[in-house]
Amino acid sequence: MTLFRNKYRIESTRLRNWDYAGAGWYFVTLCTRNRELFFGDVKEGEMILSPVGEIIAEEWLKTKEVRVNVELDEWIVMPNHVHGIIVITHPVETSRRDVSENVNHQESLSAKKETTHEETPQRGVSTKGRLKANSLGSIIGQFKSVCTKRIWAAGFRHFDWQPRFHDEIIRDQPHLDYDRQYIKNNPAKWELDKDNPAYLRM
Numbered sequence: 620m621t622l623f624r625n626k627y628r629i630e631s632t633r634l635r636n637w638d639y640a641g642a643g644w645y646f647v648t649l650c651t652r653n654r655e656l657f658f659g660d661v662k663e664g665e666m667i668l669s670p671v672g673e674i675i676a677e678e679w680l681k682t683k684e685v686r687v688n689v690e691l692d693e694w695i696v697m698p699n700h701v702h703g704i705i706v707i708t709h710p711v712e713t714s715r716r717d718v719s720e721n722v723n724h725q726e727s728l729s730a731k732k733e734t735t736h737e738e739t740p741q742r743g744v745s746t747k748g749r750l751k752a753n754s755l756g757s758i759i760g761q762f763k764s765v766c767t768k769r770i771w772a773a774g775f776r777h778f779d780w781q782p783r784f785h786d787e788i789i790r791d792q793p794h795l796d797y798d799r800q801y802i803k804n805n806p807a808k809w810e811l812d813k814d815n816p817a818y819l820r821m
């Protein structure tokens with residue numbers, strides 16, 4: 620955290636000079652604002668999804684359906700955050716028009732059962748247009764936006780994401796194996812998770 624114009628700002632977690640639209644494996648974590656428990660609860664070491672959590676899971680799986688260069692590896696929806704391994708298999712050159720059509724296609728997949736046509740602001744998602752098309756940041760931003768629209772339409776208008784997200788570049792097999800196991804073990808270790816509000820009060 621650095622001082623800029625007499626205000627402290629959080630540094631970007633992105634690695635300088637790394638092409639986040641190129642091929643790569645990434646471990647990502649997305650959290651709800653203030654770590655609110657929107658997505659469900661852990662019962663006896665098993666994650667039980669709430670209606671909001673089910674939306675998150677559905678949209679996470681759709682991530683690979685709407686992008687020809689994205690695959691999903693291990694992932695889990697926890698009570699207030701999502702862990703997942705995203706694989707960008709190859710870079711895709713996309714025109715501005717194609718980006719718009721791709722976003723609209725993903726949103727239309729999610730809006731089939733919605734009855735509202737109200738345009739929803741995209742809280743927690745950058746609107747400055749600085750993200751490179753088909754980059755990791757663009758993928759996560761679109762995922763968060765689509766989820767927010769569906770969740771608000773379902774009546775949970777106070778839902779919000781924590782701005783930004785955490786990512787790690789997976790560089791080798793041991794790192795991949797560790798991240799996969801970490802994700803699998805997350806529900807079993809929820810009681811001692813730093814994102815668990817109950818643990819923070821202990």
